[in-house]
Amino acid sequence: MKRHVILFLALILTAFCAQAEDGSKLWLRYQTASNATIKFSGKKSPTTDIAINELSAQWRGAPISLALSTNKEIKALGNDGFRITGGESGVTIASSSDKGLLYGAFHLLRLQECGALGATIDITESPAYRLRILNHWDNLDRSVERGYAGKSLWEWEKLPAEISPRYREYARANASIGINGSVLNNVNASPTILTPEYLQKAKAIADIFRAWGIRVYLSVNFSSPKIIGGLETSDPLDKNVQLWWKQKAAEIYKLIPDFGGFLVKANSEGQPGPHDFGRTHADGANMLADALAPHGGIVMWRAFVYNPLSDDRARQAYEEFMPLDGKFRNNVIIQVKNGPVDFQPREPFTPLFGAMQRTPVMPELQITQEYLGFSNHLVFLAPLFEEFLKTDTYARGQGSTVAAVTDGSLMGHSISAIAGVANTGSDSNWCGHHFAQSNWYAFGRLAWNHKLSSAHIADEWIRQTFGDDNLLLKNLSDMMMRSREAAVDYMMPLCLHHIFSTNHHYGPEPWFWNPNMRRDWQPPYYHKADSAGVGFNRTSTGSNAVAQYFSPLRETYANLATCPENLLLWFHHLPWDYKMKNGRTLWDELCYRYARGVDETRDFQKIWDRMEHKVDADRFAAVRHKLQIQARDAIWWRDACLLYFQTFSAMPIPFELERPVYDLPRLMKQPRSTEAYILEGNYLIK
């Protein structure tokens, strides 16, 4: 009887544990094991301890030896690289550093979780980028700019005394995907971050991260010398200012010996910078670089600059930074968004990639879905990242992919880095949407190995996050792989861009025009719709931004016969009856794309509902709820954009397509606050 009771209780407990999944474990849902044999005879460190613990707790295979190696081939893999060899009698993980052993351990465990281990193992891995960094746009009041997953992870008010268990979990999650850097605070930086009080808080975090191979960086406000230093000026050529920064750097490194460096947004969107003093970006960056150089720190100087008076925002980063190429210190790297405007559903790559050759350039990707549905829409971004990295810039002939020109292989720089604007917050599932975790994961995996395909990344992530049922894998992967293009279609097809709501960025507002506001913050500047057509002419008869690309790319984009249709309205202003390759008019094609986007969201709902019994109840319900929001929002986008553009095209929506279910006057009355949309999506048109 007692045995039965125990068995019954065990069953209940198992069932309970198996069922309640809140997403907090991310992709690290390993079953614990208890019989792994892990040997290590090298110099122990907190990092090697972690590696051993991870393997001990989860490895279910042959005995493992960890080896710190001085072998030339192993050293050639760099500090983070590793080699794993072995078979059924034993496995060896070798690296020239303890970090490499940690990455190797996680890699091996990942392969185990994905059922990807064969009888013999012979794996060599070396990360594509030396610095693989998350940027947190977290403010000191714990709000997160463009964050949709709760509050900032960093409990500033409790640090340094209280250490949230989440710091360790965060570090572990990042280590498991090879991320080795974290900028803690918003690029719209508060100077307060550099005060002694806050540096102590940053130190407390850095002390947790260190063993996981993660270095802390900080965003700095260029006016810090004046605002917190009390100096007269923040002019980078001012000796006192230079001294202030030197001293500040020394102060930082005393607290955080492996501090990574500074991330700087200057003279952009109202942020202070060297231009305020008649100095150049190089002047500003080099001053900071000199302050950090003795300590091994770097400066990531953002190229996200644009002047409200320019007639093409997309030209400006290039125009402003190309003259400065080669003028930066060795420890400065220019951080550039993937596209020339701002993280739109699709953009061509920023021409600085490949063009800037003497100073290293690093991509800034956006993981948080500022323009892709917040944490309401399921949009797998690996295809966006992959598309970007694999685009050929032709900077040095064919094969000069964005990846090649930034990972150090083509340009030969010593620093190679890649940054992702994080989508994390205090939500129990970290990212708001259970599937948004896949984008954090994908960023990490591509930062490590940009040759991975999106499909492979999706497969890894699904197996580790949900399970390996064949139908589940097939269906979830299908949905994820289609989701980026679906979002493009229901939001901004054919490379329409920046037609979102000026205020909250969540929904459509292509009509918004406030003559008192910067033109380049408003949709008509970008879509230029009128009775003659739509789109931005960036060819030689327009802004000629196309000339910033290398041949043959520039010709390919400029020529309508060769311009990829998914970039059409980025480079061309075309009449509504322009003939697409499939014979449809441009207007009709826009209608079909929006319709397709809506249909895709409905299909995702069907796919997900079919998987109900293969997914735990809590996550199933949460995702279903959000897919409903996405389906409603897709209709909102479709109707708002088509009805607005129709006032110019004066052409009917093809009659075989669903008609709008809203009218324009009502659509134009939408509320403008972000909060409403974050919580509920658009319950349609409040």
Added chain:
Amino acid sequence: MKRHVILFLALILTAFCAQAEDGSKLWLRYQTASNATIKFSGKKSPTTDIAINELSAQWRGAPISLALSTNKEIKALGNDGFRITGGESGVTIASSSDKGLLYGAFHLLRLQECGALGATIDITESPAYRLRILNHWDNLDRSVERGYAGKSLWEWEKLPAEISPRYREYARANASIGINGSVLNNVNASPTILTPEYLQKAKAIADIFRAWGIRVYLSVNFSSPKIIGGLETSDPLDKNVQLWWKQKAAEIYKLIPDFGGFLVKANSEGQPGPHDFGRTHADGANMLADALAPHGGIVMWRAFVYNPLSDDRARQAYEEFMPLDGKFRNNVIIQVKNGPVDFQPREPFTPLFGAMQRTPVMPELQITQEYLGFSNHLVFLAPLFEEFLKTDTYARGQGSTVAAVTDGSLMGHSISAIAGVANTGSDSNWCGHHFAQSNWYAFGRLAWNHKLSSAHIADEWIRQTFGDDNLLLKNLSDMMMRSREAAVDYMMPLCLHHIFSTNHHYGPEPWFWNPNMRRDWQPPYYHKADSAGVGFNRTSTGSNAVAQYFSPLRETYANLATCPENLLLWFHHLPWDYKMKNGRTLWDELCYRYARGVDETRDFQKIWDRMEHKVDADRFAAVRHKLQIQARDAIWWRDACLLYFQTFSAMPIPFELERPVYDLPRLMKQPRSTEAYILEGNYLIK
């Protein structure tokens, strides 16, 4: 130059007149003609004057002779009947009364407008029902109960001094379709209507209507003797009460010599009545009948009664009135709603039709769309009316259709009548929705000739209201003919009934349950959904309401093998996995029906948009706007009902069907005021 200017202005004017259509002309958009020769040599009356004017202004054919005839065959057609004969050299309209000439004139003009006149004409028409009456649920404060087309047509505050031109237009519209009676005020009657002040107002209206063949009736409050008469009681057996009514009748007929009579709602939903004094319906009706009899008036006594304690509301009208069959005076007719509950998208006919044989029974149909989308949804009701009238009651064997048992042909009563609850109001297009006019029209045409098909009526109405373009006719007719079944499907398929919002009746609220409210006013009483199934068992194992029908109908309904599936859940409570004839489970079939309803509304949008260039701009835009509302509402109904019923069925919505885009908690938070819905429909889920 001057000629050109004049021509130009004429063109502009024509274009303007041709384009601006606000629906105020209803189906009477005749082009004026000016060369008709109309002869009449009989006894002139205001009615014959009207007939001559109508023909003079619009007839474009051969010279017409109007003839009041004492011919036996013509007299046999009754006062309203007529005969039209002739050909290209001349046409004769003959009737035994001036009203018949008027109806003949309108009929001829209708045929002309519809292009239905051949070289020779030989038409004989005699109305199916002697009394063809509109019921206006208009209140004296000009609100209209269950009205969605503005305020009451009757400007009580301005009468009798100011006569709105609309009274004449109303009368003309009704005369054109043969309606000859109008109950001016709400069945939830204010006693004030019988005060001298208001009788003067009613007289003013009656004086306008008379020439158009329309008699005025009034709804009376049974407590009038007490409330306005100051009597101690309103007991129908009280001599003073009887006297009061006699005097009141005399007073009325002095003002309105052709007053039609009283419409009475008594002991129903809180209205006073004979039961309050321990008297029967017959006692009450007969008292009023005796008061009216000397003047030729009638009493239309409503059978819409139901007791909150009964376990089946659908049984009660029959239970209460059958024992009284034959106990009413000759000038009493029992007015019965088409279905036993209350104007649902589909109901079987009320068994009183056919069962009550000694006292005449008249159908009450609802033209206003209280349960069918207000003035937002396009629902052509002719199919509902036709289905009802053509259903065989088997009261006297096969062929005892509802039409036959009410039009006097089978039961031999002298009074035959049919009433429609009007959908008119002060809106410029009279009915709120341009297409709702077709239901007023259809009621009139079926009251005149219940053998007409819905398709024929639709064709007539479209030709007169929109035009005779072939594609227009085909498409609009298609949409109208599908619309009733579409509404059934997206609201209450398979004869679900009474699952609308308890408060405003506009949208779905199948979950509503307030233990302090009458059970029979709330959805669960009707759908009885639980884990075992759904539907109301009205067979012998349930309420046995089915036994109120004649054989073989009762067996047909009771037997699952023969019960029409579109009446299934009216008569049966079935398990969710009950096998439909097509093999699907009941649950799946419900899902498919709701999906089909939604698809239909989208199809109507497509149909209408294709017709844009065949319809004037104003009416096109107005209808398009409402079709958008209907499409949104259909989704609301689908999601609310399926998600709610799913909590009982515990079965998935078939995966090939679109998933819900709302979740139940949100759906259950809908606002409860009517006004919001009237104006905008559901902008989805405020």
